[in-house]
Amino acid sequence: MNLEQQIKQAMQQVAELSDCTLVEPIEPNTLLLECGLDSLGYAMLVAQLEEDLGFDPFTELEIDIYPSTFTEFLAIYQQCANNQ
C-alpha cells in the first residue's frame, strides 16, 4: 500500500470513528476542510497516521504553511517519509 492509500485508509477509519462521511472521491485538489472531517477529525487522523507510519510531520517538520488540499497534505507526509 502506498502512502496515499494509507492516508485515505486512515481517513476512512477516523470518519467511521467520528460518525463523519467522507466525500467521494477525494481528488488531489479537494480542500481538506471539505473532505468531511472536522478539525478534531484531522487531529485524530494525524495521531492515527503517527501510529501507522511512526512519524508526525506536524511535530517534526517546521511547516511554513498549513496544507489546504489533499495533495498538500500528502506532500507533507511524503517529505517527512523521505527524511526518515
Added chain:
Amino acid sequence: MQSLEQQLNNLPKTGVMIYEGESCAVSELLKKAGEIRQQNPQLRQRDIAIGYTNLAEFVTALIAFDGWCSAIYLCPPKVPTPQKELIKWPLSADVVVDNSIRKPLDPISSDVLQTTWYMATSGTTGQPKWFAHSFSSLSISTKHSQKLQALCWALLYQPFRFAGLQVVLQALLSCADLVDAADYEPLALMARLKHHKVTAISATPSLWRQLLMTGQLAETNLKHITLGGEIADQSVLAKLSRLFPKAKLRHIYASTETGVGLVVSDGLAGFPAQWLGDSSLPVVLKVSDKQHLLVKPSFHVCHSLTAQTDKQGYVDTQDTVEIKDNRVLFMGRSTGTINVGGNKVHPEKVEQVLLQCPDINQAKVYAKKSALMGALVVADITIIDNDDQQQVKQQVLKICKNQLQRFEIPTKINVVNDIAHDPSGKINRKSNGKQQHD
C-alpha cells in the same frame, strides 16, 4: 466605581453589533437597557440568571443589570443554574416575581450597586462550578483609543464564557464593531470574516490553525491577533507573525477561576521570567515548589478559592510551568484536565463513563499531545475477557457517544494488561506508558 452603562455613556457611541443577519448600534442597546430597568423595577437588587438568546439581547441585559442587580449569572445553555432563588432572564410571560424574598431596597435607588458577575466553568464531575467576578475585575485590561475604535472584532467564542466575554467587553469599551461569528465551520467562518471585513480576532491556537488551513487567512486585513484558551506554541505564533507582520500579535493566559488575564505581546511562547515577582504588574506572579503558577491579583478573588490561596494571598492556578531560556512556559494542568482545542475535559468524568461498560475492569484517561488541537483524549482500559477486544471497544464507544461531548470521547482506546495506581489507590496520572495487548 462605574457600572458598564456609565462607562459606555462616557465613551463615543460608534460601536455596532452584527449578529444573525442583523445589526444594532450600541447606542440602541443602551436605550433598550434603560427601558428594561424602567419596565422591571422589581428586578432591582435581585439575583438574575441571564440566558443566552442572541448577542444584542445578551449585551443589553449586561448593560441593564450591571450596577442594578445584586448578582448576574451568565448561564450557558443546558447548564443547570445554582440551587438558589434566581430570576430567569428573559422573563417568561407567566413568571411572577416573588417580592417576599426581595432584599431590603437601597434607600437611594439610583445608586450603582457592586454587581457580582458569576460565570460557569465545567467541574470535574460534569457539574458546573460558578466563580464570582465583577465588572471592574473583568474589564481591567480593556482599553479605549482612536486606533482601537476603528477595529471590527469577530466573536468566535461563546459570549457567556470567560474568553468570549473578554472579547465582548473589549469591543464594547473600545467602541469598536463586533461581529458574532461563534459556532461556524472554518470555511463558512472565513467567508463571514471576509464579508464583514473583520480586523481583530481572538481565538484558540487550534482555531487559528484551522483558519490557516483554509489558505484564505491572508485575504483578511487583520490588525489585532489574539490567541487564548489553550497554550500558544511558538509554531502558530511564528506562522501568524509571518502572515501579518504589522498586526499586533498577543497571546493571553487567562484563568476563569481567578479572573486573571495576562497579555504577552512579544510574539514568543510563554511569558518573560522577569515578570515573576514584579509587583508593578496588575497581577503578581510566582512559581511554587511544585512548579505551579501562583497569582496574586490586585482585586479580590472568588471566596471559593480560599483553599487554593496561601497566607500571602497567592492563588494556585493549578497550571504547571517550566522556566527555560528566561521564559516561563505553560506545560498543562496539574489536575490532569485535558485541553482539547480550548475545551476542557476532566479525565475522571470520562473514566466514569468508560467504567459503565460491564466488560471493563479499569480505565485511565489521559492526554496525547497534538500539534493541531493541543491535546487529544486517550484511554487505557483493562478488560475481563481479552478475546472480545474489538467488541468491547465498539460497545464502549457507543456508550461514550451517548453520554459525552465529541471532544471528550477518547480518540484512541488501548487495551492494556494493567493500570498503575499510587499507594493511596488512586490512578497514577504521572505515568502514561501503555502496555498494550494489541
